Amino acid sequence: MTSVFLLQWQRFRRAPLMVLSFLALTIVFVMVMAGSNPGNSMTVPTYAHPALAEQQQDEWLEQLNKSEGLQFELVEEQEARQAVLDGDTGMALQLMEDDYRLLIVADDPNRFEVESYINRTYAEELRIRQLEQQSTSGEARERVAEMLEEPALTVETQSLEGEQESFVYDGQLQMLFGMALFFSIYTIMFSLMKIVEEKKFGTWNRLILSPLDKWQVYMGHLLYSFTIGYVQIVLVLVLFKYLFNFDVGDQFGLLLLITAVYTFSIVALSMLVMGLVQSPQQLQAVVPIVATGMAMIGGAFWPIELVTNNMLLAISKVLPITYGLDALKSVAIHGRGLTELMEPIAVMLLIGVVCMGIGINLMERKR
Amino acid sequence: MLETEELTKVFKSKAAVDGVSLYLDKGESVGLLGPNGAGKSTTISMISTLSKPTTGDVRLDGRSVVKDPGKMRKVLGVVPQEIALYEDLSAYENLQFFGRIYGLSGSRLEQAIQQALELVGLKERQKEIVKTYSGGMQRRINIAAAMMHEPELIIMDEPTVGIDPQSRSHILEMVRQLNKEKGLTVLYTSHYMEEVERLCDRVYIMDHGTIIASGTKDELKSILSGEETIWIELDRPYPELFAELAAHPEIVQAAETEKGIKLIIPKGKRILGSIFQSAERHQAQILNVNVQTPTLEDVFLHLTGRKLRD
Numbered sequence: 001m002t003s004v005f006l007l008q009w010q011r012f013r014r015a016p017l018m019v020l021s022f023l024a025l026t027i028v029f030v031m032v033m034a035g036s037n038p039g040n041s042m043t044v045p046t047y048a049h050p051a052l053a054e055q056q057q058d059e060w061l062e063q064l065n066k067s068e069g070l071q072f073e074l075v076e077e078q079e080a081r082q083a084v085l086d087g088d089t090g091m092a093l094q095l096m097e098d099d100y101r102l103l104i105v106a107d108d109p110n111r112f113e114v115e116s117y118i119n120r121t122y123a124e125e126l127r128i129r130q131l132e133q134q135s136t137s138g139e140a141r142e143r144v145a146e147m148l149e150e151p152a153l154t155v156e157t158q159s160l161e162g163e164q165e166s167f168v169y170d171g172q173l174q175m176l177f178g179m180a181l182f183f184s185i186y187t188i189m190f191s192l193m194k195i196v197e198e199k200k201f202g203t204w205n206r207l208i209l210s211p212l213d214k215w216q217v218y219m220g221h222l223l224y225s226f227t228i229g230y231v232q233i234v235l236v237l238v239l240f241k242y243l244f245n246f247d248v249g250d251q252f253g254l255l256l257l258i259t260a261v262y263t264f265s266i267v268a269l270s271m272l273v274m275g276l277v278q279s280p281q282q283l284q285a286v287v288p289i290v291a292t293g294m295a296m297i298g299g300a301f302w303p304i305e306l307v308t309n310n311m312l313l314a315i316s317k318v319l320p321i322t323y324g325l326d327a328l329k330s331v332a333i334h335g336r337g338l339t340e341l342m343e344p345i346a347v348m349l350l351i352g353v354v355c356m357g358i359g360i361n362l363m364e365r366k367r
Numbered sequence: 368m369l370e371t372e373e374l375t376k377v378f379k380s381k382a383a384v385d386g387v388s389l390y391l392d393k394g395e396s397v398g399l400l401g402p403n404g405a406g407k408s409t410t411i412s413m414i415s416t417l418s419k420p421t422t423g424d425v426r427l428d429g430r431s432v433v434k435d436p437g438k439m440r441k442v443l444g445v446v447p448q449e450i451a452l453y454e455d456l457s458a459y460e461n462l463q464f465f466g467r468i469y470g471l472s473g474s475r476l477e478q479a480i481q482q483a484l485e486l487v488g489l490k491e492r493q494k495e496i497v498k499t500y501s502g503g504m505q506r507r508i509n510i511a512a513a514m515m516h517e518p519e520l521i522i523m524d525e526p527t528v529g530i531d532p533q534s535r536s537h538i539l540e541m542v543r544q545l546n547k548e549k550g551l552t553v554l555y556t557s558h559y560m561e562e563v564e565r566l567c568d569r570v571y572i573m574d575h576g577t578i579i580a581s582g583t584k585d586e587l588k589s590i591l592s593g594e595e596t597i598w599i600e601l602d603r604p605y606p607e608l609f610a611e612l613a614a615h616p617e618i619v620q621a622a623e624t625e626k627g628i629k630l631i632i633p634k635g636k637r638i639l640g641s642i643f644q645s646a647e648r649h650q651a652q653i654l655n656v657n658v659q660t661p662t663l664e665d666v667f668l669h670l671t672g673r674k675l676r677d
Contacts, residue, residue, distance in 0.1 A: 003467040007453070010464075014455045014496075202451030205417055206512065209440050210468040 004207070004220025008194065012228070019187050019228055026183040026236050031244070033175045042110060045080040045092045046072040052097055060095045063121050070117060093118065098126055172246055177328045178300035180236040181262060181321050185291040188229035188263070189270045189283075195221050195363070196280050218360065222267055230263040249332040257338075258331065258345065262324035265348040268356035269320060275362025298322040320348045368393040368552055369414070369520060374423035376409050383409045385576040386423070391520070391554055396546040398567030399556040400663065406576035407556040408448060411522050414554070415445050444518030448525045450505045451512070454498035458489055458508045461497060462515055469516035483511035486541060503534020510538065514545075520552045521545065527562065542566055560664040570663065574671050587666050594619060595634050596665050599642065600627040600655035608649040612642065622668055627654075631661070631669055 012019065046064075048057040057074070064072045072093060075083075080092035084105050091111060094101040100118055104111060131140045195218075198204040207217045237255060240246040248255060273290055277283045295301055297312055298321035304313075316322040323344035330336040330344075370390040376383050384406040391397050399407050412418045414425050416436035425432045425439075432439040452461050462480045471479055484490040487507035497505060506526060513521060523542065527535045543566055545551040557563050563570055564584055572580040572587070580587055601608075609628055613621040617638045620631040632638055639656070646653050661669075 003464060007464050010460060011453060011455055201454075202447045202449040203453060205445070205447060206451050206465065207468065208417065209415060209443065209445055210465075211437075211440065211470065212468050 001212075001216040001219045001223070004212070004217055005223050008191070008221065008224035011194070012191075012224075018190060019232070022183045022187045023232050023235065026179050026232070027239065029179045029183075030175050030236070030240060033179070042114070043071045043073050043089070044114060045075045045083050045089055047075055047077040047080045047092065047094055049094055049096045052095055056097060057095055060125075063125050064118065066121075067117060070114060098122075173248065173329060173332050174303060176236070176240050176246055176248070177325050177332075178295070180233045181324050181328075182291065182295040182300040184229045184233050184263065185266055185270075185294065185321075186287065187232050188225050188266050189273065189287045189291065191225045191228050192221060192267065192270045192274060193280055193283050193287075196274055196277070196283055199363075200280060222271070225270065226263055226267050229266060230260060233259045233263065247332070249335055251331050251335070251337070254331050254338060254341070255328060258324060258327040258341065261345050261348045261352075262320060262327075265320035265324075265352035265355070268352040268354075268359065271359030271363070272355040273359075275359040294319050294321050299325050318351070320351050323348045323351075368395075368428060369554075370426050371410075371414060372424045372426065374410060374413055374420045374425065376406075376413060376418065377421045382576050384413070384420075387573070387576075387578055389571050389578065389581070391552055393519075393552055394546070394550045395569065396542075396553040396555065396567045398563035398570040399554060399573060400558070400560065400563045400570055400667070401556075401573035402558050402667075405558075405573040407573055408524055409576075410573070411445075411524055411554065411556060415443060415522055416440060417445075442519040444513035444516070444521040446510050446513045446521065446523040446526045448528060450509050452497050452505065452508055455496065457494050457496055458484065458500070458511075459493040461508060462493075462511060465512045466515045471515070479515050479517070483514050486514060486545075487511045488537065501531070501534070503530040503537070506530055506534065506538060507541075510541065518551070520554070522554045522556075524556050525558070526555075527557070527559065539565060560662060560667070564663055572663075572667055572670065574667075579670050580666065584663065587663060588661055590666050590669065593634055594631050594661060594665075594669070596659045596661055597630045597632060597639070597642070598624070598627065598655075598657045598659060599630070599646075599653060600657075601646075602652040602654055605646075605649050605651040608645055608651050611645050611649070615641070615645075617641075620669055629665075629668070631665060 046061065048054075061072055061074060064070070077094075080094075081103065083089045084092045084103050087106070090104070090106070091114065092103040094103065100122060102111070102115055102118070128141055128144055131144070132138070134140075195204075198207070204217075208214065234256060237248065237252075237259070241248050241252065273286060274283065277286055297316050298304065298319040299316065300321055304316060304322060304325070327341050327344040327348075330341060368391055371388055374387040375385055387406070387410050389397070389399075399410065401407050409418070413420045413423075414432075416425075416432055416439050419433060427439050427442070430438060453464070456464075459480060462483055463476065466476045466479050480493075481490065484493050487510055489504060489507055489511070492500075492504070497508060500508070510523070510526060526542075527538050530538075539562060542553060542555065546553045546566070553566070555563065555566055567584070569583050570581065570587055571578050580590065604623065609621065609623050612618055612628060612630060615621075615638070617636050618630050618632055622629045630642075642656075643653070659665075
């Protein structure tokens with residue numbers, strides 16, 4: 001098994017371009033698409049009304065920038081107007097003493113969320129100011145803040161569908177996880193294609209006639225494909241966590257575990273695909289269809305939560321990428337632990353075991 | 368050393384190999400001769416334990432290798448018809464890998480690699496990538512890979528297909544050396560009659576999945592001891608002339624070759640005159656006429672009515 005495993009690395013050293021290109025593609029796609037699709041942070045160009053004093057302007061900005069998802073950036077009025085006109089930003093905000101104006105050219109899907117936030121911030125601030133004016137003690141603001149720490153009433157939001165958490169969309173993580181899992185399918189399937197090539201070119205027979213057991217030959221190949229696919233995903237995650245400071249949560253070990261289970265299931269699925277095709281040429285045609293189809297239906301390109309078609313949703317339930325993405329996002333966005341991830345992990349393992357069994361069986365029948 | 372017992376392989380209710388029985392003694396070089404599709408490759412895939420016979424058995428030193436393929440695999444080297452090498456690696460790396468899977472390592476592995484390279488005459492070019500080799504060189508490395516574990520029995524499935532005459536001659540000489548000087552038992556399959564005639568002590572002739580004749584070269588040729596072969600070289604094919612000669616009552620067998628017509632006639636029959644008359648009638652231009660003693664190819668023609676390369 002070791003000699004077959006090492007042989008694959010020897011061959012990889014001779015032709016590393018394919019694997020490296022998939023790694024590079026993942027990085028480029030995440031950088032480009034996550035760059036134009038930032039996560040929770042959306043920047044709103046903000047300018048002040050000429051009558052607004054500089055101190056007031058700073059106070060409003062401080063209040064507004066308490067949000068994690070929105071960032072209000074002070075710019076010149078002309079610059080803000082131009083940015084909206086050019087379509088560089090969906091909207092711009094004009095600050096006034098006790099009011100505001102939103103500058104919008106085209107319909108922006110985030111408009112209501114932003115407007116509601118600004119409205120709430122203004123309303124709360126103005127209410128506190130009013131309270132300060134009526135209060136004699138001069139400590140009204142501090143007292144309100146103090147009381148809000150232990151409020152008399154708390155409002156808890158729950159979904160009608162039960163315990164499901166509300167859908168949180170993080171563009172950066174969606175792209176990072178989606179692209180990393182998507183491109184790894186190519187790497188794994190193309191690296192496993194060497195089994196089909198070996199059978200076609202006759203080297204497989206040499207291996208079978210050697211003292212190696214058949215399972216050792218399969219294991220050598222499977223282990224190599226697993227390693228190369230796993231390393232590719234992990235490299236991307238490490239790169240974006242540490243170099244580009246993507247917030248992937250504080251359970252990186254759990255992300256690695258999910259990645260390992262996902263990689264296993266894709267290796268197994270690849271074996272099933274190998275068992276179904278007749279030649280390396282057929283496989284080259286099938287791999288992009290399988291990889292792209294799975295990524296589209298499984299939610300690698302866009303969140304699965306946006307899909308409403310019941311048939312597509314049903315198909316997504318048998319794809320490992322659906323569970324891989326769900327588990328990774330659950331850890332990174334919602335901070336879930338291993339116990340809560342048992343279901344997607346178990347499903348991926350089940351898919352892996354079933355596909356591996358059928359795949360090897362089909363490959364052996366073809367001989 | 369090795370014997371097969373009524374080997375049969377059926378694919379989708381069609382018998383590719385039908386009741387083949389043959390044997391090889393230790394140190395013998397045996398040829399399996401037959402046209403493409405005769406069932407030679409299927410037979411050797413069963414002998415080498417790559418596929419299981421539908422019925423029948425293969426015995427190595429009296430023990431069934433169908434039941435226990437491990438014993439056969441230890442002593443067997445197979446040179447497949449295709450170039451079964453990793454083309455993106457060098458000759459050295461290929462041999463290193465094939466040595467490792469047989470458990471060789473360290474100085475033993477290195478020694479085996481150098482011996483194999485020396486045997487095939489490619490020691491100087493061992494570090495070059497296999498896909499940059501000529502077809503003949505690739506075939507030589509293909510043989511070297513089968514020799515890494517010093518097998519006692521080697522099965523060669525058409526090892527000279529599609530290569531230049533020089534490489535072919537080199538390979539044939541190498542096989543002869545392995546057999547005569549190193550005492551290796553060789554089962555050599557080919558549809559090139561001259562290769563089998565040059566290398567093998569005994570020959571099995573196969574057609575349509577069965578052995579149609581066997582024996583030493585002389586024994587086989589004696590089948591045609593009462594006949595001789597006339598080969599007529601023509602400037603182009605003449606189907607009408609061929610039809611007329613094939614129907615000639617004195618001619619035992621007629622076959623169209625690439626450059627003319629081959630006829631098997633009873634020894635001593637004087638029919639050259641009538642052949643020339645027929646050629647005259649069909650305005651055929653005869654370039655050469657050659658009267659030969661029968662070859663194995665003629666024996667095959669006699670037995671099947673077809674040429675080996677049909």
